[in-house]
Amino acid sequence: MRYYAAGIIAFAIWGFFSFVLKPLHTYPSLDILFYRVFLCTGIMLILIITTRRHLLAENIRLFKRQPLKERRRTVLLNVGGGIFLTGNWFFFIYVMNHISIKATSLAYLVCPILTTSLAFYILKEKLNRLQWVAIGLSAAGCLLLGIGHLMDMVYSLVVAISYALYLVSQRRNVGFDKLLILTFHFVVSTLLLLPLYPLYSNALPVSPVFYGYIAIIAVGFTIIPLFLNLYALKRLTSSTVGMLLNINPIIGFIIAVTVYSEPIDTLQWAAYGIIFISVIIFNTRIRNNNL
Structure with a gap:
């Protein structure tokens, strides 16, 4: 039950992401990404150094004991995880703040x-x-949403494929402490972004409000749900976690309509209803096997 709960909580948290991201819409997407990743990395490194040094040493010894082929696979999975996350974060921020909340949903x-x-x-x-x-019902619902919104679908596919690849790759990333894995992903992301920072960052933000929202995003909408996500993948299949992911856009859709008054037609209401039903059907038969 706790693995199931971890996945549900993680995706429910992300459903409310617009509340902390929309107030930063005047800032460039890359700037938000830079400070989000850098702060996450700093927090995680401090946490590991102060509370999990012994576990870090154990995991390093475990890595060294692996056969060469396994070590290469471990490195590939974790470097790839960092790359997929970085791409997903940038595309998500860009689409949320410059296209629409419905497109991210x-x-x-x-x-x-x-x-x-x-x-x-x-x-x-x-x-x-x-x-x-x-899955067929969910696909049908997505096709209905794509009717008349071709560019939304294109942007959505870019965001979706990056996170789908992350979920599938991390299902095979087993044997190591999840907090250490998450920290490594943040470090990879930081190393990818650091060369871009002096080239593409704007003037250093001076507003304390900006840093306040970045701190909330880093801890509440990045570190905590990602850790819960990886924890859920310890026991749940990628397919199960993937379908639980629908909780995120359904909440986001409701917020887009009720809070931000984004226009919605009858076809879109029907599509979201179909997708919601598909989540219930998918998880009904497998829930007892994953408690």
């Missing part, structure tokens, strides 16, 4: 379909007939 509605498909073909995860029906 659509991205994370498409993501479960991509995740489940990749998990089936790459990880050989098994799906029963009812789960395939749920």
Whole structure:
């Protein structure tokens, strides 16, 4: 039950991301990404150094004991995880602040379909007939949302594929402490962004409000839900976690309509209803197997 709860809580938190990201819409997407990643990395490194040095040493010894082929695989999975996360964060921030909240919601509605498909073909995860029906319903709902909103669908696919690849890759990233893995991903992201910072960053923000929101984003909307996400992947399949991801865009959709008054038509209401039903169907048969 705790693995299931971890996945639900993580995606529910992300559903409310617009509340802390929208107030920063006047800042360039790259600047938000820079300070978000740098702060996350600093916090995690301090946490590891002060509370988990012994565990870090154990994990390093574990890594050194692995055969060469396994070490290469571990490095590839973790470097790839950092790259996928960095891309997903940038595209998400850009689409949220410069396209629409609904487009980001659509991205994370498409993501479960991509995740489940990749998990089936790459990880050989098994799906029963009812789960395939749920995936079909979810795909139908996404197609309905894409009607008349082609560019939203294009942006959504870019956001979705980056996170789907992260989920599938981390399902195989086992044997190491999840906080250490997450810290490594942040370090990789920082190393990717540091060369870009002097070239593409704007003037150093001076508003304390900016840093306040960045701190909330770093801790409440990055470190905590990502750790819960990785924790859920210890026992749940990528397909299950992928379908739970629908919780995020459904909450985001409700906020977009009720709080930000983004226009919504009857077709879109029907599409989200179909997708919500697909989540229930997908998880009904597998819930007892993952408690």
